[in-house]
Amino acid sequence: MSQPGTGPLATPLVWASELLVVSHRAADVTGTGFPGYLFVETRRHAPTLDTLEPPEVGAVAQAVWQASRALRAELAPEFVFSAIVGRGVAHFHQHVFARHPGTPAHISWMDSHDWAGAPRVTAQEIDELCDRLGRHFR
16 A cells, blocks of 8 residues: 555556555565455545545445455455554555455454465566456456
8 A cells, every 4th residue: 555645556557546546565676465455545645434535435435335245356355354554654544355265264354464375476477467356346
């Protein structure tokens, strides 16, 4: 995600509108990343969900719905989860992420991307996935 006031988006772009941006979690220092972990965030700085304006609320809801459908279509995950946490960055962003088939039941719904056996792809494959996911947005 981008950090408020620090310049351009720091994660691969999936889709953007006047009100918000959908991006994918970037590859880590190993050059690989978990496929299917998206962020929906407003362009306007709003620290929390309750500080969004009505048009932003509608745009976020639509984008989260489209993101979940895009992940399902492109990755065929077991589940698609979403959460608004907001503890690490004081800027509204909603997480939308896949739980891939084969993830053990004891792995928490929020931690499937951190599981040692989780799928990993290259940064280039994340960019290619972003292109495919972006086609699902209107």
